Amino acid sequence: MFKNRFRHKKLTRELCANRHRFYKLAYSWTGDPMLADDLVQEALQKALHSFDSLKDDSKLNAWTCRILMNCHRDWLRRRKDTVDFDDYEFSAEGDPLAQASADDTSAMVRRCIARLSDKHRDVITLVDLMEFSYEEVSQALDIPIGTVMSRLCRARRQLKQLIAAASQEPAAPVTPLRSVN
Amino acid sequence: MKPSPCLWLLPLLLMISNGLQADPARIVYHLHQLKPVTLKRALNNIENLYKGLDGERPEIRMLLQGESLQLLTRERLKGANRQRLAALLQKGLVLEAGETNYRRLHDRLDPAFPARLNRNILSRLVDLQKQGYQYVTP
Amino acid sequence: MHDPKDNPEVSDELLNSFVDRQLTSEERQEILHRLKRDRALSERVCELQHLKEMTRLAYDDIPPSRLPRRPIEGPGGWPRMIAAALIFGLGLLLGMSGLPQWGSAEDRTAAPGASRDRISTKVLVHLSSADRQSALNTLGSLEQMLAEYRQRGEPVRVEVIANGDGVKLLGPDTPEIAERIAALSAEYDNLSFAACRNTIEQLQLTEGLHIRLIPQVRLIDSGVVEVIRRQKEGWAYIRG
Numbered sequence: 185m186f187k188n189r190f191r192h193k194k195l196t197r198e199l200c201a202n203r204h205r206f207y208k209l210a211y212s213w214t215g216d217p218m219l220a221d222d223l224v225q226e227a228l229q230k231a232l233h234s235f236d237s238l239k240d241d242s243k244l245n246a247w248t249c250r251i252l253m254n255c256h257r258d259w260l261r262r263r264k265d266t267v268d269f270d271d272y273e274f275s276a277e278g279d280p281l282a283q284a285s286a287d288d289t290s291a292m293v294r295r296c297i298a299r300l301s302d303k304h305r306d307v308i309t310l311v312d313l314m315e316f317s318y319e320e321v322s323q324a325l326d327i328p329i330g331t332v333m334s335r336l337c338r339a340r341r342q343l344k345q346l347i348a349a350a351s352q353e354p355a356a357p358v359t360p361l362r363s364v365n
Numbered sequence: 366m367k368p369s370p371c372l373w374l375l376p377l378l379l380m381i382s383n384g385l386q387a388d389p390a391r392i393v394y395h396l397h398q399l400k401p402v403t404l405k406r407a408l409n410n411i412e413n414l415y416k417g418l419d420g421e422r423p424e425i426r427m428l429l430q431g432e433s434l435q436l437l438t439r440e441r442l443k444g445a446n447r448q449r450l451a452a453l454l455q456k457g458l459v460l461e462a463g464e465t466n467y468r469r470l471h472d473r474l475d476p477a478f479p480a481r482l483n484r485n486i487l488s489r490l491v492d493l494q495k496q497g498y499q500y501v502t503p
Numbered sequence: 504m505h506d507p508k509d510n511p512e513v514s515d516e517l518l519n520s521f522v523d524r525q526l527t528s529e530e531r532q533e534i535l536h537r538l539k540r541d542r543a544l545s546e547r548v549c550e551l552q553h554l555k556e557m558t559r560l561a562y563d564d565i566p567p568s569r570l571p572r573r574p575i576e577g578p579g580g581w582p583r584m585i586a587a588a589l590i591f592g593l594g595l596l597l598g599m600s601g602l603p604q605w606g607s608a609e610d611r612t613a614a615p616g617a618s619r620d621r622i623s624t625k626v627l628v629h630l631s632s633a634d635r636q637s638a639l640n641t642l643g644s645l646e647q648m649l650a651e652y653r654q655r656g657e658p659v660r661v662e663v664i665a666n667g668d669g670v671k672l673l674g675p676d677t678p679e680i681a682e683r684i685a686a687l688s689a690e691y692d693n694l695s696f697a698a699c700r701n702t703i704e705q706l707q708l709t710e711g712l713h714i715r716l717i718p719q720v721r722l723i724d725s726g727v728v729e730v731i732r733r734q735k736e737g738w739a740y741i742r743g
Contacts, residue, residue, distance in 0.1 A: 207568040208565065211562065217565065217569070290560060290562075290564060291561075293558065293560075293561035294561045297558065312559050313558070313562055318523070333519065333520065336519055337516050340519065340551065341515070343554060344550070344554055347554075395742060397640065397743070398632075398634060430640065430644065431636075431637065431640035432640070455528055463644070464556075464560060476538055476545050476548045477538055479522070479552045482556045482559070482560055483563070484563055484564065485647045485648050485651055486644055487626075487641075487645060487648045487741060488648045488652075490741050491741070494739040494740070495739065500741070
């Protein structure tokens, strides 16, 4: 019993220590701070109550990311049931940075990342925001490591082109949409 | 009245109940000056930290503020110091710098030693200490 | 894995792996070796690093999470309560065997620095050298940090404490620093400056220096005592 409690305590502590990173990841998908908060809270609660199904503690972060992704997908499906997805736009309310001036580099880069395909955005954010190893990305996305590498390559190439193009034109607000497969 | 010896069992029981476990040692090493001895002293200190804290899985970050970032330029980072720093990166040392300063020196910096960039290095120092990092300077 | 020696042209995948620190130490060494000789390769690595940092930095100043600071509660409420009850019971039993009296009233002193200050971020900047450029850099970074906290709506308190040679920078003889301090003090009421009286008296005795301080700097008895005390109270510490 004590051994299990030690393990739960340790895993909980590690999850809490990484909470801000999960939040950044969720924000990169949604562009909405309140929604990102809700998704992270939901994902962490689910993770905390499912430690018994985590077979390898070293995969905690990748495992929790998958839970977070599923939470996001579930949320998108629920929205799709009530809202015509093609017409839906993520609200920029509560995000003062959405009103940032056109030459704000961070906002520009976020807009470019939002324009990447889901697969490219997933792999770039897991590597650069979550600081995952390629092995962890492979576990989180359930794809081979070779695919992680090639996808990341193409993602960065595409992002570089988007940033170069955006740097030369007046910025237009882009809504971060995610498709439901 | 002398305290009962059984009283000392109480903290031990509390420790068992709370499942205390050692967290990795977290250290932020802050440089902000460009004196000739700065890098050598920093390398000595950090190597000693890795040696002395080996059982504690240390997480060490070297934050280079202001002119100290010039220590990572090609002209200054050479020979034995370069090798020692490369070895420390292999052990997990993370280099960090201020974004504006980094871009200013970009062309002169050795690309083999990338740094994590921060909007504001002081804010970063505060945040790391809030996360439990201990602060050390040469 | 890839061996850089096999193919003279280093692939994008390999370079991405290098930038993301996913190579073995031998592969990494080989790339490091090539970077020294190959300018074009250096530029490719720089570009990738730049892109990586831009991505990471793009999310550094997003609206903060509003999730509660305390740890998320997990399952296990009952075992914890039982353990607590057991310990309480054990404590009672032990207590019957003879606990010392709590200290008398005169032994109890107020917790040092027990403050009702609700500001959660407190920063102590310690100036102990007379390096003007370093001090100016620190003041510049301080200004950015204060502006950042103000923009985020997060309260912060900053105290700059000077001792040792640092006190030499807080007088009218260093006008560029004096002006900066005056401007910052006028702009931010959560920023204060203090100089060590012990140091000033010592400098007068040993070096014959008469240190004058600008009006924005107040005197404290001992800089080093304040530095230690504040850290014990949970202030973040920065050497400037």
